[in-house]
Amino acid sequence: MRNIAIILSSYNGDKYLSEQIESIINQTSKNWNLFIRDDGSTDSTLSIINFYQEKDSRIKLIHDNLGNIGPLKSFEALMRRVENYDFIFFCDQDDIWKKHKIEVSMSKILDMKNEYRLVYTNFENFGTKEMTSGKFYPETFQPNHKNLVIQNWIYGCTMVINNKLLNITKEIPNEAINHDNWIVNVAQIYGDIEYLDDVTVLHRIHENNVTTSNTNPLLRRFNYLNKIIMNKRENKFVLLSFLQKLIDIQLTVPTDKEYIYTFLSALENNRFRKMYVLLKNKFYAYSTMRTLLFYFTIL
Known part of the structure; x- marks a missing residue:
């Protein structure tokens, strides 16, 4: 059992x-x-x-x-x-x-x-x-x-x-x-x-969900986009800090997962090098919109 x-x-x-x-x-x-x-x-x-x-x-x-x-x-x-x-x-x-x-x-x-x-x-x-x-x-x-x-x-x-x-x-x-x-x-x-x-x-899905709500979809999307734009600098810092927390776990990263180092190092490059490395390694979000928002945040 x-x-x-x-x-x-x-x-x-x-x-x-x-x-x-x-x-x-x-x-x-x-x-x-x-x-x-x-x-x-x-x-x-x-x-x-x-x-x-x-x-x-x-x-x-x-x-x-x-x-x-x-x-x-x-x-x-x-x-x-x-x-x-x-x-x-x-x-x-x-x-x-x-x-x-x-x-x-x-x-x-x-x-x-x-x-x-x-x-x-x-x-x-x-x-x-x-x-x-x-x-x-x-x-x-x-x-x-x-x-x-x-x-x-x-x-x-x-x-x-x-x-x-x-x-x-x-x-x-x-x-x-x-x-x-x-x-x-x-x-x-x-x-x-x-x-x-x-x-x-x-x-x-209801009005009190933690992750979402049943408010007007267009208004919800607008509020989300506005939040991304207004908090760009903070979001970038949080992402870098989050990645560092992942790497700080006291375990060896498997060879086939070493892309996490590529990802982290790319974020610390200038914007052109960053874009080249991330696109070359096919780092994309689940949706096209979220992919665009991600690249907007890190550039």
């Missing part, structure tokens, strides 16, 4: 949390423990968690004195609590898991040979009238994981990692912006990432 931990950071999630927990309880795989850390909710979230904790002994509310520390540090606190588990799933409070999520993800990660492993799956967005059904990643999706240093397209709610990867990622630098960005990039440099083209999560 493999020890499986699911970690969930909650915050004012009473509207959707029960549906998410029920979807975990209904998994075809039953050998798991769900650890929930509440980040200072002021609604009835804690009452919901306490109800399920009494209903199912596999569900555990984490108590600490850290207070409201935000999603990044809240997940870091959770990761430290599950250091003895073989495999760790990450969970959003407002999603719905398909019944087979744990089963198929475990099947995939158990087949991997690398010491540091991460598996992510496809998913579907839902929750607004604008959403269209269907897989988020298209059938033609062929990920080049080295480009995760430019844009992380892997959602934490679709991920499972092994204990080895947990133990080299459980200290998350602030430059990471969010926990999944850090874990994914450590995995793509020092370990192995596998993609499973199977929808295992219904990812809810």
Whole structure:
């Protein structure tokens, strides 16, 4: 039997949390423990968690004195609590898991040979009238994981990692912006990432999402572009600092992952040399727009 931990950071999630927990309880795989850390909710979230904790002994509310520390540090606190588990799933409070999520993800990660492993799956967005059904990643999706240093397209709610990867990622630098960005990039440099083209999560989009919202798409895009332009200097500094944190991990970078050094050294060159090296080595984001924004930021 493999020890499986699911970690969930909650915050004012009473509207959707029960549906998410029920979807975990209904998994075809039953050998798991769900650890929930509440980040200072002021609604009835804690009452919901306490109800399920009494209903199912596999569900555990984490108590600490850290207070409201935000999603990044809240997940870091959770990761430290599950250091003895073989495999760790990450969970959003407002999603719905398909019944087979744990089963198929475990099947995939158990087949991997690398010491540091991460598996992510496809998913579907839902929750607004604008959403269209269907897989988020298209059938033609062929990920080049080295480009995760430019844009992380892997959602934490679709991920499972092994204990080895947990133990080299459980200290998350602030430059990471969010926990999944850090874990994914450590995995793509020092370990192995596998993609499973199977929808295992219904990812809810609503006005209180951490990563996105259902505001007008054009307004949302304009605000994002404006933020990129206004914070260009700061974003460039944060990126360089983030890359340095990745390299500072006390492990040897595998020979086939030494492109990270090429990437970092290119950023420290003049703009023409920088462009030449990065384009020659095919460093691109997931989308054309994000690629253009990346090159705008670093030049």
